[in-house]
Amino acid sequence: MISKPELSIPEPTLRRLPRYYNYLKELLKVGREIVSCTHIGKDLDLDPPQIRKDLAFTGIRGVPKVGYQVEVLLKSIEDFFGWNNIDEAFLVGAGNMGRALIGYQGFSRYGFKIIAAFDNAPEIIGQTINGVEVLPLSKIKSLCKRMNVKIGVIATPAHAAQEVAEMMIAGGIRGIWNFAPAEIRAPEGVIVQNENLATGLAVLCKKLQMLQQSGKFRQEVEK
Amino acid sequence: MISKPELSIPEPTLRRLPRYYNYLKELLKVGREIVSCTHIGKDLDLDPPQIRKDLAFTGIRGVPKVGYQVEVLLKSIEDFFGWNNIDEAFLVGAGNMGRALIGYQGFSRYGFKIIAAFDNAPEIIGQTINGVEVLPLSKIKSLCKRMNVKIGVIATPAHAAQEVAEMMIAGGIRGIWNFAPAEIRAPEGVIVQNENLATGLAVLCKKLQMLQQSGKFRQEVEK
DNA sequence: GTGTAATCGAGAAAAATTTATCGATAAAAA
DNA sequence: TTTTTATCGATAAATTTTTCTCGATTACAC
Ligand SMILES: NC(=O)c1ccc[n+]([C@@H]2O[C@H](COP(=O)([O-])OP(=O)(O)OC[C@H]3O[C@@H](n4cnc5c(N)ncnc54)[C@H](O)[C@@H]3O)[C@@H](O)[C@H]2O)c1
Ligand SMILES: NC(=O)c1ccc[n+]([C@@H]2O[C@H](COP(=O)([O-])OP(=O)(O)OC[C@H]3O[C@@H](n4cnc5c(N)ncnc54)[C@H](O)[C@@H]3O)[C@@H](O)[C@H]2O)c1
Numbered sequence: 162m163i164s165k166p167e168l169s170i171p172e173p174t175l176r177r178l179p180r181y182y183n184y185l186k187e188l189l190k191v192g193r194e195i196v197s198c199t200h201i202g203k204d205l206d207l208d209p210p211q212i213r214k215d216l217a218f219t220g221i222r223g224v225p226k227v228g229y230q231v232e233v234l235l236k237s238i239e240d241f242f243g244w245n246n247i248d249e250a251f252l253v254g255a256g257n258m259g260r261a262l263i264g265y266q267g268f269s270r271y272g273f274k275i276i277a278a279f280d281n282a283p284e285i286i287g288q289t290i291n292g293v294e295v296l297p298l299s300k301i302k303s304l305c306k307r308m309n310v311k312i313g314v315i316a317t318p319a320h321a322a323q324e325v326a327e328m329m330i331a332g333g334i335r336g337i338w339n340f341a342p343a344e345i346r347a348p349e350g351v352i353v354q355n356e357n358l359a360t361g362l363a364v365l366c367k368k369l370q371m372l373q374q375s376g377k378f379r380q381e382v383e384k
Numbered sequence: 385m386i387s388k389p390e391l392s393i394p395e396p397t398l399r400r401l402p403r404y405y406n407y408l409k410e411l412l413k414v415g416r417e418i419v420s421c422t423h424i425g426k427d428l429d430l431d432p433p434q435i436r437k438d439l440a441f442t443g444i445r446g447v448p449k450v451g452y453q454v455e456v457l458l459k460s461i462e463d464f465f466g467w468n469n470i471d472e473a474f475l476v477g478a479g480n481m482g483r484a485l486i487g488y489q490g491f492s493r494y495g496f497k498i499i500a501a502f503d504n505a506p507e508i509i510g511q512t513i514n515g516v517e518v519l520p521l522s523k524i525k526s527l528c529k530r531m532n533v534k535i536g537v538i539a540t541p542a543h544a545a546q547e548v549a550e551m552m553i554a555g556g557i558r559g560i561w562n563f564a565p566a567e568i569r570a571p572e573g574v575i576v577q578n579e580n581l582a583t584g585l586a587v588l589c590k591k592l593q594m595l596q597q598s599g600k601f602r603q604e605v606e607k
Numbered sequence: 608g609t610g611t612a613a614t615c616g617a618g619a620a621a622a623a624t625t626t627a628t629c630g631a632t633a634a635a636a637a
Numbered sequence: 638t639t640t641t642t643a644t645c646g647a648t649a650a651a652t653t654t655t656t657c658t659c660g661a662t663t664a665c666a667c
Contacts (some may be wrong), residue, residue, distance in 0.1 A: 167468055170594075171624065172587065179586045183565045197644060205567060208626060213645070214539075225645040242586055257487050257629045261480035267565065271582055273589065291426045311592065319406075337594040338585060342490065343600065344428060351597065354588035356581060359494055362561060363402045363465055364395065365577035368557040369534065370466055371393075372575065418613060436615070448615040478652065496665060542660040 174215045178340030179271070180205065181215070182238045186270075188231050197228030244272035251310050251334070253279045253325045255288070255295045258340055262314060264291040275314065277304065298328070305332025312336045319343035326353070397438045402494070403428065404438070405461045409493075412454050440446030467495035474533050474557070476502045476548045477540030478511070478518045481563055485537060487514045498537065516576065521551070528555025535559045542566035550574070 170240045178283045184205060188196060198209035205212075210320075213223070216234065219241035223229045239245060247269075252259055262268075263275050278295045280286055296304070304310070313329040315322050315337060322343035329337060330351055337353045339345055345353050407428060411419060421432035421520075436446070439457065442464035442540035446452045462468060470492075475482055478501045485491075486498050501518045503509055511518045519527070527533070538545050538553040538560060544592075552560060553574055560576045562568055568576050 170590075173624070175587050175590055176583050177409065179583050180580065183580075183582075184567060187567075199644070209644085211625060211628075217646080223645055224634095224641050226634050227646070245588070248589055257484035261484045264480050268582065268585065271585055271589070273585055335595070338588055338590050344407060344410075350595070351619090352588060352591045354584050354591075356584045357403065357406075358579060358661095359406075359491065360399050360402050361577050361579045362494055362496055364398050365535070365559050365561055365575060366400055366471055366494070367393075367465055368575050368577075371479055372558070372573070396654070422614070431656060432614085433616095433657075437655090440616080446615055447664095449613050449664050451614070 164342070170218050174218055177207070177212075177215050178219070178238055178241070181212070182235065183233050185235050185238075189235065194231055195228055196231055196234070198223070200228070242271070244270070247272050248312055249273050249274050249276045249299060249308070249310055250312035250314055250338075251275070251277050251279060251305065251329070252293075252297060252314040252316060253301065253329070254315060254321070254341075255280045255290060256316060257283050258317035259314075260290055262316060262340075263293050273312075276308075276310070301328050302332040305329065305334055310334065312338065315339045315341050315345075317341055398432070399439055400435075400438050401442070401461055401464070403445055404435070405458065408461075408560055410453055412458065418451055419454055419457075421446070423451070430506050435524050436437050465494070467493070468494050470497050472497050472499045472531070472533055473535035473561075474498070474500050474502060474524060474552070475516075475537040475538055475539060476521060476524065476552070477538060477564075478503045478508050478513060478542070479539060482537075482539035483513055485539060485563075493499065496535075499531075521548070524551050525555040528552065528557055533557065535561065537566050538562045538568075540564055562603070 180358075181201065184201065185196070198212040201207070201212050202209040206256045216223075216229070216237075219237040221229060221234055221237040243299070250273065252263060255263065259278060259280075263278055265374055266273065275293060278290065278293050279298045279301050280295050281298045285295050286297050294320070305313075311334060313334040313336070315325055315329075319341045320343070322339060322341040322345055326337055326345045326347060330347060335351055337345065337347065337351065339353055339355050340358075342357055342359060345355075347353050406422065408419070408425065421435040424430070425432040439446075439452070439460075442460040444452060444457055444460040473496065475486060475498045478486065482501060482503075486501055491497065494596050498516060501513065501516050502521045502524050503518050504521045508518050509520050528536075533555070534557060536549075536557040536559070538548050538552075540548055542564040543566075545562060545564040545568055549560055549562070549568045549570060553570060558574055560568065560570065560574065562576055562578050563581075565580055565582060568578075570576050
């Protein structure tokens with residue numbers, strides 16, 4: 162039987178898995194060795210069947226009445242995402258956000274490492290941030306090719322994003338993690354992941370607003 | 385007929401609306417006054433009926449054969465989210481990420497403003513970042529109450545997140561925008577919006593991996 | 608004026624995702 | 638050993654979200 166390359170994993174599942182992973186890492190720290198979906202569900206406020214289904218995508222099998230071994234489960238998620246072999250990435254735009262990303266150690270857990278930064282501001286070029294050198298943007302294409310880098314992070318202002326993306330793609334980059342609030346056009350085969358923080362903010366504020374309104378509404382009805 | 389407070393707006397819609405907003409702002413810059421869903425759909429790679437449905441939630445009505453007036457549409461989204469009146473927020477954890485958030489001007493578009501920061505590191509307390517003072521964490525509860533701040537941003541390490549959240553909630557904060565990879569437990573009535581960057585990263589890397597595998601797979605089949 | 612084409616709104620259909628159900632299994636208790 | 642209980646995997650049902658369809662409306666060309 163052919164083990165077909167699973168092409169259809171629900172994106173919500175993909176988004177929940179790293180959350181489970183963080184949670185399980187904490188469990189391990191506390192010394193817990195075994196955990197059930199019921200237990201996870203209680204802590205993460207999710208339904209056990211959904212968690213089971215999500216975890217099943219990583220190929221793990223649980224034991225009835227017991228659950229899963231935390232360590233095995235962690236390994237299963239790591240393998241699923243391929244976090245064992247490191248993805249090296251270039252970042253463009255060593256401003257406030259760019260520096261925060263460069264300096265952040267937490268990404269190593271996800272097999273991700275920014276190995277060089279690029280900018281076009283002369284006063285920034287040449288600096289070293291957390292051991293990562295800032296190079297002139299003009300070098301990105303040739304360096305991408307030479308170092309076979311496949312992932313690029315965009316942390317420039319929005320107006321520069323498209324241009325930067327095109328340089329990355331010209332260098333052979335296939336995945337772009339974009340922090341600029343801009344619509345990037347890319348050819349098929351290049352994946353653009355937009356990290357628009359304002360989206361989360363808007364959702365938070367709207368939910369808060371709705372909560373307040375429903376509270377007011379309830380009060381008025383009660384009168 | 386009672387205009388019930390709409391409590392059930394699909395979250396995907398909520399997440400797409402700020403994207404439309406950014407896009408429309410760009411259109412306005414370019415001098416475009418009118419736009420149809422067909423047009424938006426082409427640029428944003430979304431289906432026109434979905435866009436129409438999303439926009440309808442803000443209460444706007446379009447004109448057949450024409451579309452929407454860009455300016456009116458922008459206003460409609462602004463009103464929907466309440467971006468006219470500013471939400472003031474406190475931020476805790478003036479590290480790399482915290483500083484980037486404090487310094488970012490882009491949030492003003494969404495009626496959001498960080499008016500003070502808090503930290504527990506003596507060398508950071510007392511600093512001023514982009515006109516925002518960093519105060520000792522111990523003061524957060526009383527200041528929240530005094531200034532009637534309802535939104536808090538957490539940019540501390542994960543291990544401090546729960547404790548910080550509790551101080552915020554004790555001060556009356558109702559919405560928490562959490563950047564720490566931690567599960568925050570909060571009572572009902574408090575909204576926690578997790579901004580876990582690693583999630584987006586994991587999705588990107590996995591999609592890339594799947595793309596490569598399907599490519600390899602296709603090549604093998606072709607042999 | 609009249610015809611044509613583009614777009615809208617509303618509602619139906621389809622697809623994806625979440626939630627519930629049920630028999631099976633393994634551990635712990637009786 | 639037998640019973641009870643918790644949990645799993647698989648499948649079915651429900652819900653949510655996306656996509657499609659269709660009649661109505663309006664601008665523009667003729
Ligand atoms: N700082 C935040 O909290 C935050 C939040 C949400 C989104 N963003 C987005 O992230 C991006 C970066 O934000 P920031 O606050 O770090 O801005 P910033 O101004 O601090 O940094 C931008 C950097 O990009 C560089 N740059 C500008 N044009 C360039 C070009 N054409 N090529 C290469 N480098 C170029 C600048 O020299 C600067 O170093 C922006 O698009 C912003 O909208 C930032
Ligand atoms: N930097 C990034 O790119 C990035 C990316 C993803 C997630 N995050 C998350 O954002 C958070 C902050 O990251 P960072 O890179 O800014 O870290 P950082 O170490 O630069 O900053 C953390 C700040 O929090 C303060 N702090 C620590 N404990 C505190 C407490 N109990 N009360 C108040 N302040 C306290 C520290 O003094 C420091 O100023 C972390 O949870 C991190 O995992 C950061």
